[in-house]
Amino acid sequence: MLWEDAKVQMMIEKESWPYCFALSEDFQKTEQRGCISGRLLVRDRYIDDGDLYASGAYVGLALPGEAGSWQRECKGYQFWCRADVDGSFYIRNIITGNYNLYAWVPGFIGDHKLDATLTIVSGDDIYLGDLVYQPPRDGPTMWEIGVPDRSAAEFYVPDPNPKYVNRLYINHPDRFRQYGLWERYAELYPDSDLVYTIGQSDYSTDWFYAQVNRKVDENTYQPTTWQIKFNLDSVSPGSTYKFRVALASSARAELQVFFNDKDRGVPHFATGMIGRDNAIARHGIHGLYWLFNINVNSDWLVQGMNTIYLNVHKSPVQEPEPVSGADV
Structure with a gap:
């Protein structure tokens, strides 16, 4: 019973974040933050003639840098989500600022980075449309x-x-x-x-x-x-x-x-x-x-x-x- 109660409370706390009771001016409330959404596809012509859904991809925002630099970034905020089966993603409650969008897709090597720098301002709900990741490829995989x-x-x-x-x-x-x-x-x-x-x-x-x-x-x-x-x-x-x-x-x-x-x-x-x-x-x-x-x-x-x-x-x-x- 305690375990079940803890799981219920966890979901309540998750839906309540970011909390409204924080008084610090440095803590942005929900209405002060922004959101982004879109869909990530994988383009690998040695596997399929069409673009593939980036199912289960990890998509996130972190400070601007090179592809994969989010791994070593520890001075700024990061906001991540898992993409749906069709590659769709929606990242909520992003603190205002400048970010790069990064991603990696299970089953494909390498890192994706959107070239543009994203500026999040209060109340933003940015739709990025379809983004395409092309894994490193020089020919068919032999083994x-x-x-x-x-x-x-x-x-x-x-x-x-x-x-x-x-x-x-x-x-x-x-x-x-x-x-x-x-x-x-x-x-x-x-x-x-x-x-x-x-x-x-x-x-x-x-x-x-x-x-x-x-x-x-x-x-x-x-x-x-x-x-x-x-x-x-x-x-x-x-x-x-x-x-x-x-x-x-x-x-x-x-x-x-x-x-x-x-x-x-x-x-x-x-x-x-x-x-x-x-x-x-x-x-x-x-x-x-x-x-x-x-x-x-x-x-x-x-x-x-x-x-x-x-x-x-x-x-x-x-x-x-x-x-x-x-x-x-």
Whole structure:
């Protein structure tokens, strides 16, 4: 009864916000704020000839900046909503000021930003009409690991060490909140690292949710190198392919990428040291989103079986990134 009463009260408080009893001149009442609405569509001609509904998209206003800058913005107000199944959105009770409109769509990589700066004044109810997001695209997707949803939840999350079990999260959707799951990687792969074969492996069982260093003993950690194996029927000489890597989080890690030659002195691509999220150590499944678009020279590839090596270098104090998805 207490729980049901709390849920009813929550809805009352939600509908009552922004509160009318606040006396501060800095707290704007409902009539002093503004609203915006519109519909977000996704344009990807390699998937559909028509525009797609951005169903369930996250649409919000934040201080003006670059696409995706809202992730790191902490000095201004932000106002967000989830779009309906047809991509329609309506953001209410926006404090007056200048904003950019940002969005991201589950199932599609990248960030959307409306180029225009929106100025919200008291009483505004702005209708933006149809907005179109075009995800980064250079050609048809040859293969993909995971789902581009900024979360590592779809990957393999192991059972916890029995001495760390939190019974609240047994058979729970948030099973990744169990403590110490990152240490299970060394138990599952004590001598060699993960190998994922396109067309044979299943990311829900064969792709560990976080690429971490292997713990050898209390004070010793080893870098890990994962492999993605895939077959190419042919390679177009002189052409450039695209390898996109989306990271759900990173904690003082550097991801190095090698194509068919892991022993070359310099990686074909390196992120540099990125992230201070600590998502894994904090029992989370995502933090700041990172997207890297890597140009792959045809000289790096061969006809037949190819191997991409993902090597993680990091400080052993922090835990590195869960990977949200990778596609070529």
